[in-house]
Amino acid sequence: MKKSILKSYLMWILAVIISVAGISVPAHAQTVGNIRGKVIDEQGGALPGASVKIKGTNKGVSSSTTGDFQLNDLQPGNYVVTVFYMGYSPVETNVELKAGQTLVQNIRLVASSVALKGVTVSGVIEGQQKALNQQRNADNIKQVISADLMGRFPDLNVAESLQRLPGVTIGREQGEGSTVQLRGTPGGYTNININGEQIMGTQELGQRNAQLDLIPANVLASMEVIKTLTPDLDGDAIAGAINLKTPTAISLKPQLSVDLGGGYNKLRNNSNGIGNISFGRRYGATDDMPNGKLGVTVSGSYYKTNNGYDEINAQAWQKKDFIGNKDSIYFPTDIRLVYLENERTRMGATTTIDYSFSPTTSIVANLTFNSLDNDATRYRKRTRMQTANTTFANGVYTTTRGRGYNEVLDRQMRNSNINFSLEGETMLSKVKLDGGIFLTASNFDQRAAAFNYITGNVPLTITDISGDYIQATGSTDAKNNAALYNYNTIEANDFKTQGRNVVARLNLTYPYKIGDNDAYFKMGAKVKRMSNKRFRPSSTFVANYSGPAGVGSLNNFKGNSELDADFLDNNINFGLNVDKDATIDFFYNNPSYFTQNADQKKISIDAYFYDAQENVVAGYLMNRIQFKRLMLLGGLRVERTDVDYDAKLVNQDKDGFLTSSVPVNSKYNYTKYLPNLQGKYDLAKNTVARGAVSFGYSRPNFNDLVPSRVVSILAQTLTDGNPDLKPAFATNYDLSIEQYLSNLGILSVGAFYKHIDKFQYNSVINLTGTEFPDAAAYKGYQYFKAYNGDLAKVFGVEVNAQTNLTFLPGILKGISLYANYTYTHSRADALGRTKLRLPGQADHTANGSVSYTLKGFTLQGNLNYNGAYTSTLGTDDATDVIRAARYQLDVNASYRITKKLTIYAEGVNLTNQPQVEYFGERSRIFTNTFYDFSARAGLKYRY
Template identity: 30%
Template sequence: MNMTRSFARGLLLTTCLALPGASAWAQASQPSDSPDAAVQDQTIVVSGRRAADRAALESKRDSDAQVDQIRADDVGRLPDQNVAETLRRLPGLSVANDQGEGRYLTVRGVSPDLLNVTLNGQTAAAPEPDSRQVKLDDIPSALIGAVTVSKTVTPDMDANAIAGAANIETVTAFDRKGTFGSVRGAIGKYDLNGKHPYEMDASLGTKFGAYDQFGIVLAFNYSNREFEAQNVQSGGHWEEVNGEFVPLEQTVRDYHTRRQRYGAVANFDWRPTDEAKIFARFLYSKYKDRESRPGFTIELDEDEITNQTATSGDFAEAETERALRSREEDSDTLTASFGGEFDLGPNWLSVEGSYTRANKRDPHRDEISFTGEGLTGSYDLSESMPVFHADASAFDPTGYEFDETSYEHRRAREDLYQARADFRTPIAIGDDSSIKIGVKYTKRRKTNDADAVVYDGYDGDFTMDEVEGVPISSVFDGRYPFGPTIDRPSADAFFASNFDNFELDEEGTVGDSLAGDYLIREKIFAAYAMATLKAGDFTAIPGVRMEKTKSDYAAKSVLDSSTVADLDKDYDSFGSQNYTDWFPGLNLRWDASRSLVLRAAVTRAIGRPNYEQLAPTTIVNTGDNEVDSGNPDLQPLTSTNYDVAAEYYIGSKGIISIAGFYKTISNPIYSATTVQTGTFAGQALVDAQVTQPVNADSAFVKGLELNAQTELSFLPSPLDGFSIGGSITFVKSRAKGIPGRDGERLPLANQSNRVASAYLSYEKYGLSARIAYTYRSAYLLEPGDDTNSDLYVGAFNQWDARIGYDVVKNLTIFLEGSNLNDEPYRAYQGIPSRIDEVERYGYSVKTGIQFKF
């Protein structure tokens, strides 16, 4: 932490900011009533971060909907690994993390499942097998030209946008003047394991041919990160014992992960005339994750807890487990799109078609565990994290006997075909008024296939010392002693040499192999009509969109009678849906003055259920009279959205804005267990306990966004190089009709009550520096059976910084730091003092060099 503080102080003393990224050039004309009236009618050339900020503000000002944007230089100016981490700095946005990296984007407190993510205007595919949310950590930030988040939608946008829409754009040759390019390399260090991450990227764009009618941009990115994460959790097992809540389980884990990202962009443009723009866009991204996760678990028997106080106690006859999980994950996405825009006299036509293939392959998801029993010790709840103190037998590998091993692999794939056409024609009402119509066809094919083999017995003696690995002394700075680990190669070699002595767990093998298999086909035909009506300073966009959805689903049933002979069986459980929805909408804009823009909107949107929820998987346990199943009859979520905003622009240099929003949501989805009598996968059951996703009654989300940013160019030199900005969003949501929680209203999952960000930056004399802060409050992760078992993710705040210096023209060296305050991930059960999980990643620093032209 001393290194962290020194780094942060150094950045602050140099008045921190940092913009990485290729320098963008922009031109801004100052309005006559702006603070810069003295330079009226002059063209001011600005480069670097300020150019990117001004361009983003101009895009926001010119938009007829409520949007926020980050431009190319802005995307690269902080130590952001991916698009999600970049976007969390915009008003009202936060991210869900995975081992310290941003992965999914949450807009105004609405689940990432309900955010429409597009790539160059076309729907992005989701490699994940269980949900529709797009993993934004697959897309390196170095390949991005701009990202626009639309918080209100217009009829020409997909209606699958209850949370809004995020459009990721890659750079084209016609976005810049002349030939441009950059080469960048960086190497760093991680706090916890001392490993050195490194990354590199390069880009080149140019126009050529007669009258520069052809354009090409090529970009490449590679990064390699080997990091450690330390984790302790209770697994949701806080229970009331003798009137006091006690965590009956504690698992300590030490993650060792290597993540590699590859990315490439190839964009081609042809503009044979001023009236025709023809393009081809290609993007390929690959994400590889290799993880080794040793774990040490102590599970208490509540009847063997003695000497209890509110914060301590002794235990006996506890069970222990030593486990090792080895996982490989490969995801890759290929997108190809072709189209053109044509000015047809007063009319305009756009046509486009695209294909996206998203693969997620897990070649290995293997686990082996050994168990022990009869452990004694004590627990301590007096500090911020619970601690179990175990006797010496917990650290003796000879006391752990083989329990179970599993070998699993799976693959998910999504093929997405899209075609659209949009036509606009002017009308005679006011200046620039028009009518726009269009159609879009989307065809999706999603599959998931898992195969597993589980062994839960061994004929003979097999103890952990026979496959012992390098011990781990402790984690969390000595707070949690760890001890012996399992060596994966030794375990695999032992298994191969003694294969005949292992006992197959047929039920586990069949269940793990069949329960996740499904095939989903979905076709969506959409058509819309909208008008853009301009009368002086007033703009109205009324319109309506229609989307017809036709889907069919196939999965597999798992019965008590299922055997390994059924592993290759075809789908035998089916479902389908066919529905049509209408989405009227109205967006209003009033330019009250040259600086003040007022907006309002009333829109409708839809959120289709996740793939895993729709898949008609049926698992029947006749012995326990229980059924677990998907629900192909789930209704989609729908919302009515009310938005207002006021934006005051400080010339082209800043903005002060306030926005209010209110969403009513029908049919939110939760898991429920009900008593049913019927036939399930051919099995007749009476009063069976059936667990499946169901629609609840309704929910609402409301909130207020405040945002301000400006260049401090009015200060005397050299202080005029400073810029400052910040935003805070207040959100409240409630859902009713949640199964098992009669009469209660709970927040929506993943919704923080407050989201905030702030930055201070400096750019002058070749120096660029920035320090940034992001914050989100706690949010509900998963409802439990009651308030004591609700699982929350705790508040999170993070400091990042970067400083760069132009050694010579076009050559920059930089130093940056991420998570400088060593902020961990926290989760708790019911109330914040019942810590369920803490995971720390430490800070990281990185230095590099960039050449750009």
């Protein structure tokens, strides 16, 4: 039934489009013509974002990322085509257009000798030039990073490249940037697209936003951060969208680039290596298509490193009055030391083939594959002091019933993403039709087993519960005395997450005039089927050691007496660790010594499962009018979503035993109406003002919606789904002014305001046993659940400055500056609390970069700053989890030996800044993680 409804919607919209497209085609075919071509530089390279206009009229377009442009609906006659591109001398070309003709006219530009005043144009400036031209001519507010500009920074993946832009904050995984947040909103409020369509996230917790450490920056042509959505873009993105564009061949000359490098990671004293290659060329030039009918480009990237992290965390704090005067404090009941070593391998490849059947009809096919493998060994030590039996006297917290844990985790994670797209466009007289089909498939596969040794009751003490390096010690040396520990529990945490997005879209563009003003009307339809499935395979289990105590003693499985004396940046030592190989071999060679808990296995498998399907039908209408200096774009987008979720509702008794596992299904639908108005006004030749009023929404994460419960025994966490979650809905207001500088720079300031209703947030509390039926079985566990807040208001200001100091005398001309700063303020109501900061919103984010170029040598220093923000809401300010502010200093240098060969060196996180989270107050540590610095050096060859 659902499929037939979707089909009916699509067929109805297509019929309307086809009927409109057919109006007056025969008559117009005899009169109007088109001018198309490519804007290129002196070497034949594409110049994206060039302004191409018919002189004396308002008709104009911007060249695409491949440099292509097309001026449609022109009467026969003589025209002067003008092309403006910052950093190049303007060009005027005379053309004669005949009735019904599509005239192909490539336009070659020459670099301006004035713009840079004799400064050598480096890859840094070329990248800045392309990005600014695309940004200058866009209809909406966005930032663009070209491939050349990405190479300006020592960033290996997409997330790390994006962190350099205004309003962007990132989360880290294994020391690398991984997830992205825009303008102080949660990560799920930003769509991550490849070639215009959304990648489905496959994170363990069901987040919609894809992890971007999966995708190497080297296989892309450019990235766009779209901050105001137009009606022809998906509306389910309150913060905006990030669009990753794959490369397309641009020249009849073969273009080849090769990068090879190697380096060193300080924390684990191991090496890293990187290799990138790309090739592109066009073929089959004719008189009608002088740039060739066929284009082929292939890119590949490989990166391998041995890294890791050191961490201390105290993620369970309980309140108690220790001295009987009703002055309660929070006490850390579970302190953990974590030493992780990891082998990380990232691969990416993309192939694009485009073919032009005629000057007005073409197709483009792209296949992109990315994979990220992590093979990790984690050593973890825990000390637990239950608040109930801990006392305080003479400045010392003491318990006689403490516990020590010594664990080893063996984990393999395989994350992959494949994207296929087939797009095409054609002209039916003055009507342009474009569309395509898209498939993105993401998979995350984890195989992990944690092996745990535990003590009996041991005496433990803490003298200071504040600071970043708290420790529980005792007279028995529970940290290192192997005789106290016995084999206890094995938990196999295996799971798979699969995401799919299948899309078909069709657009129609109809140009016309309103008086002397050029305009176009655009309409389109899209259907997409999004799915996200998570499950545990049968290899999942929980097993308890039931063999002889002496055989299971840690004395028989000791690793190093001191795993790392320089642990946590030399602040404390790790001490004794478990021998991983001996521990695992013993388990597999002595199955009779271990008892698997069938109840816990079924609970773990059934509670983890969900299968979510969302079918979306969308249509839009929009109109764009270009007056002399003013552009207005307005329209309406309508999106209907049909939801179908399957899960299993697991029930347990007070002792944690399974009582029932019942399949559950949830079906519902909703429709969103999204009006949109954007304006752009040329205050002066190089000064642009923009404004927008738009509406958007963001769906809850998959895992947060399904009616399931996930319990981790070793981690002592419990996560509940919430099928009553609603999509957040926002009204967005944006305003910006941009001043483009003659020396290829920009000064801009922007402001935004978001009024968000029913925002989603994650809550974490420690269970007391009364929160829900059977909660007593999980007393003391951390309890995670997502809820809808009432209302959130987000206000922000973004300031951006890029400039090349060409006005300075002599060798100082080579100095370039890049800086941006974003201030964000929010107020949100949730959990009966008011005037909260929206989770994920940092007050301050900033970037600064200074580079110097002289005779082929470039040296650059980069500083990135992310302010503090709330990552998880508790019941009050004292129980919120706050991610502390963090800055990172990177440097890179290069020297161009010849026109084609460059050597480079890079250093990342030179000051070894940790990532810190705290519990309510900075003195109460939640997590403190060190990654240390890494360095690389290598060769780049360009042909």
